[in-house]
Amino acid sequence: MRKFFCFTLIEMLIVIFIISIGAAILFPALNQARKKASAIVCTNNLKQPLTMLQMYSIDYTEIPIKYYSKSLLAAGYINEHNYSFLICPDWEPRKELGDHHQMYGMRQTQELTYSFVKIDNPSTHVLLADSIRLDPTDTKDGMKQYFIFYGTVGQYKNRVHCRHSRKANVGFMDGHVKPCSGEELQKLQCPKYCYCPNPCSEHAAL
Template sequence: MRRTIPPCFTLIELLVVIGICSVLTALLLPAISKAENKADQLNCSSNLKQLGAAFLLYASDSRGRLPPYVNNSIYGHGGTNWARYTFEYHNDARLLDCPTSPQEAPEATQEGLHLYDGNYGWNYDGTQGNRGKLSAHIDQPASAYLLFDSGDPCVIYGANNWENLMEELDLDWDSRCEGPNRHQGRVNTVFVDGHVQGLLLDIFLSAPCPSDEAPWYVEWDGGKLKLGVVPFPTRH
C-alpha cells in the first residue's frame, strides 16, 4: 500500500502567509505601544497621587505647613529635602520614579533620598526659607501645582524666570531625564488639593503673568499665595 504524501505549501502560499502576518503585526504594534504608554501614565499618576497624599499628611502633622523643598539647618550637606521629609508617610522609594524615565528609583536611605535628583519636580514657591508654607495660605489649592513631571526635583530654585524654568523642566530631553510632557504630550501634575491631572504642555505653562516669569510666579509681599493659578480647563 502506497503512503499518501500530504501536499506541501507552495512558495507563493508561504509568502502570502508571511505577508499577512507582517500586516497584522504592523497593525497591532501601535495599539500595544499606546496601551503600554497609557499604563505608564496611569502608574505615574498613581505615584503622584500617593506623593501628594504624603505631602498633605505631613502638613496635617505640622500644623498645616507643607514641607519645605530643603532645610539647610539639619543634616548638613545641603540639608534635607522634600523627598526625605515625606518618605515616612509612604515608605516606598519607587514612588519617586516615573516609569517613563531612564533614572532609577533612589535608595530608601537618608543619603539616597538626599541625592534624589529626579523626575518629579516640587513647586519651590510653596516654601519659605527653611519652612514650608501654610497650606491655608494657598488661595486656590485646586489650581496650585504641587508636584509634576520634570527634569529636576526643585522647580524653580531661587529665580522665577522663564529660562531657568525651561532648563529645569528639561524640555530639550537631553540631560538627566525625559521632558515633562512625556506621557503622550501631557505633564502629570498633582495639585495642592490632592487631585492629579495630565495637562497638555501649553496649558501647564500658561498663566496670567509676564512672559519672562515662571507660570506659578508668586508675589511674597502680603496677601494669600496664588501658586500655579492658570486659566484652567474642565478636568478630563
C-alpha cells in the same frame, strides 16, 4: 497511498506578507496601550506623595520645598527601601533614595516652605509634576527626572516634562492629579518653563 500537501514558495510569501501586515497594525496599538498603562501608574504614584505632604502639613503646619523627600523620610512617611512611588515608571529608577534628586518635581516659589492655608485656590495650584533637568553638561543630573522645577522664578533648566503623550502628570495642592499639556500649564500660570520632546518641541522655548 498517502498524499502530502506542501506550501509553494508563493504561498509562503503570501503568508509572511499577511503576518507582517498584522504585526505592523498590532505593534503600534500595543505600544500605545503600554504608554497609557504607564501614565496611569504614574498618576497613582503621584497621588501618594501628595497625600503624604498633606498629612505632613497637618503635623508640621507647612511643607518644605527643597528635597521634600528628605522631610517625608525623616518624618517616617516613607522609608529608604520603598520609594518607587516617587518615580515615574517611564523614567529609570535609582537603586536607592540617595541624594534625593531623582523624584517627582516640586514647584519652587520665593519662599522656602509651602503652607496649605496660604494657598487661595488649592485646586488650581500646581505642586508636584513629572519633571526633568535639562543640563547635558551635568554628568550627574543632566536630562533626568528632577526633584524641583521652577514656576515663576529660578533657572530655566529644571522644568515640567510632558512625557506622557505630550502631557505631564500634575499634582495639585488639593490632592488631585491630572495630565496637563504645556498650554494648560501656562493657563494655570505654572510653569513658566516646560519641556515637551519632539514632535512637540515648540513648548521647549516657553
